[in-house]
Amino acid sequence: MAQANRTTSFIRLFAAGSTAALALGIATPSFAQDAQAQADQAPTTGEIVVTAQFREQRLQDTPLSITAVDASLLASRNQTDISQIAAQAPNVQLTQMGGAFGSSMAAYIRGIGQYDFNPAYEPGVGIYVDDVYYATLTGSVMDLLDLDRVEVLRGPQGTLTGRNSIGGAIKLFSAKPTEGNSGTVEATYGSRQRVDLRATANFELTDGLYARISGVFKRQDGYVDQIDYGCANPDNELGIGGNASTPADCVVAKLGEKNYSGIRGSLRYNPSDTIDWIVTGDYTYENRTNAAGVMSATDPSKTGGVDFTCGKFCTYASWYMPEGGQATQAYYNPNTTKFEGWGVSSNLTVGISDSLKLQAITAYRKYNQIFGTDDDYTPYSLIGGSGFNDLDFKFFSQELRLNGQVGDNIDWTIGGFYNNQTSVYFTRQDIRYIVPIGVPSLFLQFQGNDPIKANSKAAFGTVIFHPTEAMTVTGGIRYTKEHKDYTFVRQAWDGGTLTDPFGVGALDGSKAVYDGDKVDWRLSLDYRFSPEVLAYATVSTGFKGGGVTARPFTKNQAINGTFDPETLHAYEVGLKTDLFDRRLRLNLSGFYNDYKNIQLPIGDCSALDGFEPGTDPFPCAAIQNAGDGEMYGLEAELSAHPVEGLDIDASLSWIDGKWKRIDTAAQGALRVTDPITTPAWRGSFGIQYKALLGNNAGSITPRFDLSYTGKQTIGRLINSGEFGPLQYNPSITLANARVTWKNEDENLAVSFEVQNLFDKYYYLPLRFAAVYAFVGTAYSNVGRPREWAVTVQKKF
Template sequence: MMNRLRLRSRASLLVASVSLFTIAAATPAVAQDENPAGTETETAAAQDTSGQAEQEILVTAQFREQRLQDTPLAITAIPAELLEARSQESLVEVANQAPNVTLRQQGASFGPSIGASIRGIGQFDFSPAYEPGVGLYIDDVYYSALTGANFELLDLERIEILRGPQGTLQGRNSVGGAIRLITRRPDADGGGYVEATYGSRNHIGFRGSASFTITDGLYARISGTARQQEGFVDRIDYGCENPGSGVPAQRPAGDCRVSRHGGVGYTAVRGQLRYNPSPDFDLLIAADYTRDHRTIAPEVLVAAQDPGNTLNIGPAFGPQFICGRYCNYSAFQQPAIVWAGPAAPGVPLIATSASDESTFEGWGISANLDVGLADWVQLQSITAYREWNNEFAADDDLSPSNIGLGQNQLDYWFWSQELRFNMELADRLDITIGGYYNDQRTEYFTLQDIRYAAIPLQFTYFPGRDPVNADSWAAFGTAIWNPIDPLTVTAGIRYTEEHKDYTFYRANPDGSFNPFLGSLTGVVGSFDGDRVDYRLSVDYRFSPEVLVYATTATGFKGGGVGPRPFNPAQARGFGPEVLTSYELGIKTDLFDRRVRFNVAAFYSEYDGIQLALLSCPQFGGPGPCALPQNAGDAHIQGLEAEIFARPVDGLQIDGSLSWIDFEYQCVNIAVVRPLNPGETDECSSDPSILGGLGERPPALPEWKWSIGIQYEIPLGGGTLTPRLDMSYNGATAGGVTSGGFSLPSWTVANARLTWRDEDDDWQVALEVTNLFEEYYYLTSFDLRGAGAGFVKAQPGRPREWAVTVTRRF
């Protein structure tokens, strides 16, 4: 407790110190501000008088073009040039430099999906039964699934990460925050680039884009990328590697590697057609296609113990199958047997096998229409349709033992429509009103051959008949009022209605009735809910250098039905989670705008937290569990700081720091243990109940920081720019309940050396990622509490190098 109080005191002292420093540094008077918040901004170049125009960032987080420093939101804005300088190629890599943001490529059991969390709020399960919690947008088009969401950073203008509840200005309600990817639009300037990459483990990549004019006012742009690379975790044939072990070899002696997990096989193309005959009419039609075919996510076994099942088939599971830092012994096959357990002895189980490759294939089309209906009103329409198919499998125990093997296939489509009216009702009053609707359907096929359980569980079989339907509609509005030059008040409101239904189908693999869960076949679980959310923000510009803002906002994530009941008692629903957030922030431009420093402190009340229990004997006895429940309520507080500095011409420094404190206020008793006779389920603050859950949710580090430094060296006929980036991620919990496997902290450094010719037509870059060969884990999956006896983890990528040659035209 004393340590926690000290941390809070230090955080409060830091906020106060920063406030005094930034206000003191703001030497010009307020009356001298010729560009107050809430008014139209000049171009970055026109405002800049110190030769630092390239550091200015314009954002559209409030759907008006504003300077980053004029926007009263906690935003991390990353221009394309900085993404390139950091050698970042995919979305999850961006989180390393974003305060209190966690993006993770998930492990093999979750397929090619990501986990996303902002300020401790998000989602890490790909199942369509859940809502993401963090909104992902590409050119204002909402992407509703975590599957396939680790986008390649292709032909972007910038990325905006908005922290805190969003929704009164756009699309889908996002309780944790939103991530907006803004692509480069075709225009009359034309141009483009092509580049080629070669690097470690036969890393071969090509990407490029080109923009051209078809006729006056009609433009097109096409961009594409293709990358291939061998994996870095070896899948080894255990019998071949260990002759005499009693495990039959599947490969000849001396050639024991079956494949390499963690490979890359990504291809994507996007085309855009833009009709812009006048400033009052802009129509952008975009279409994209993605194919991601690779070996599954790289995982290693970190703990193993015999689960004590009674099958007596194949090698006993144990620590002998812990292969090493970058290898595993997964077999991806289980033989046909006759069940010998105490429940239903004699039940035959068929042989199962699967591939260790994952395939994602998807496409989408969208239309963004922007029309000036009058001098004071603008209409924006965003229409989109997306469809994808995903197939993957996982040998969860990473060994030749018969513990568990899962096969999965998802077929998905999504349609959305959004309308917004942006109005200038007076010189000092802007209003946005809008509406949003989406319709979504997913069909989920899976065959889970789980043999560590006390009953024969090779039954979770959905032959294309497990539909999940979801739809949502909302109306929202925001008013931005500038009563006097230095003061702006922003108020927003949103009404949302959501529906989701999940139809269960449970049968044996041959389609016959399953005696354990057959009663679930045809059962429909559903969730219907509505909610009013709001945002109120006040910002005050003390001087051209200092903006201070205070915000309160609410958000929610809809409830649903647990998609994976392993017994009838686990066929349970869960309710929505709700967040109320309070934030204080300072944005500064100091020392003739050579230093940009932003800091935000927040406090949130988080109720009805949705957590997936991997052990739940209180719901149906021992055995597998993957049950989402409303675990309880918590308070979250944190601090975030970002800096961008150019102390001298050519030298650039950027960094971030975040701290977050998560504390359960109460925990629902039935989530951590069975109810005692006469006891009712309630949210209890009893220490013995609070201790049943981990101190904080998974993937939530208490501390994060990053630092990057580069210096552009003139060479006479070009420039040479060395750059070094370092990022730190604190230790995180690996599971929901206490006592689970935790992921240690890690620090990773990347280096890059870039040469550009005098006209910036040619560029050659040498990059080395994970420069100091840090060994660390990104994710883990601990099923010891469920009786499986193992913990597996996904290591981060080892040191890699690559050379990239770029030609711009």
């Protein structure tokens, strides 16, 4: 991923040359309608209808790189939350965060995205639920509850979605309330006391009025032991004592557990073909231990001569801080993450005439997240850092779309979008690693309670023109105006004036403001050579909004740290095919991204603080537009149904590129010669076969999945004032297996699954190394070990 290897001195906040020789029987051009007619004649590959261009279209008729997965395929792959989708989507990486980032997800598509949850920064990949924009990374690891389908759109979506998304978009679409009464109940039991419960019920209240309600509960023990160091090492040379309340086995907690519940209800009013109104409400609650982190790098010379590495699945992290500075007594920060959120939305579609349709999408969302951090991930807290975080978030959005037609050759959409969001980020930070051990007067300890306000206004339009029956030209434009302001509250823990040697206290009451606007556009040409083959070429732009530096150490860094949007010019060509009587679907795409004004963390704030380059005496954790680069890649997706009952799907992607510019202030952790994005290669393969058992015994379907991720950069470590060589996580291949029995009526199913079948040990791609220069430690979240589960599902 671009930016995955970015490090600062003080904050480390995180298929090639594929060709296809196709014997295409291309004679005279044929209509797109012919392809649809053929699709209606007993299709052999599943048809998914998408709405990426503001209207319903077959996936194979849409000139975009889209991975679309319906609910049945999600279930067959054992996928239950949004972060798992990336395993089968080319050049997509969705990583569950943890540690210093709470309940959030880093999302990257084609090397472009964002990892930092702070509301001062914009996501690089847009997440949408039923066309409603989800504005933050926090709380984005959503359960795939009662979905109809998932669409993963690769490339900038500046003219196509409710809020600009520079890297791409992930769109979740819930199952709509429909006619009739039906329901599903599902229960799962598995490794580490895993219990999943799901239920869905659909009701027809009266003619034209329907309701649907769904709920989920997930609970599972963690897989990394948090060990009380003093208990496990009673005679340690550092004199660290055990906690009297620690159990005899010295295990304080199990990190990486699950404890998630959610409910969603929808009411649909659909009295005729001209009115369709869906009102939805949802509630989510999560209360679990923090992510499964382990020590992944250590320098004992900085940790009192002790190597605090514990093992593959254990840690000595304590979330404990002794008294010192403003901490008049010792205390523990929580080793847990708690998230509670709810939202309501209204999606109203009105058919004004046969050729004119109005859609209004209104939404409100609110959440709160509380979590603690242990920055050094050791029990030796005299050198460490710890934090308490409490984030409140409110979001309102309104979108209007008017779809129309002019004759038989032109479809058009015009619309507008508005959102307003407010966050209040309370934090209490205890930072002891910046100064030498034993100088408590230089501890950096402060309390923040920062309000962050942002709004966005946009107007957009799209025209789809059919100059011939086989050719389509699509053009789109969007104007966006954005505002963001961040007020810094920096006080002593008792709410009084903060006095510190770094100048942090002088930030109190300062406000940083960003205002900007941007025009994006898209032009696409596609041509259907036959009912089986569609080719397209697209040029488009996108941007990630500007903002303000969220973690300044001085007032000047805050006021001068405002940065502009990063921008993208993207070029793409693609081919969509349905071959051999539609038993084989092969989609290919190639792209080139011209990526400018990239928002990078810098390690030298001299320019912001008013000093000569390299002479700033203050710490630096600012974000600036410090780089330019280019990326290019190839992608392939395959879906095959060679014989009745046998289904095969696969994907392969390759991406490469280079930096064109990196400002001097950002060249501590980065070099122009570094890869701009990794991994270069990703791939997946899945196969399943449904065998009928006969004698009314139903069917059995075994399935096997593989996913491959190439080696990936995790940044550099700094030692003695110098950054070391670039480091990598090695490549990893993961396998999942599942076998499902269904009765003859297919209303009862029993499944047995194994995830991470070969029990591979691996780190997730983002490493927290912000404190390595001072305390010699870095930690990573470790992937889940082999797990098994049994699921029983009953439909009514």
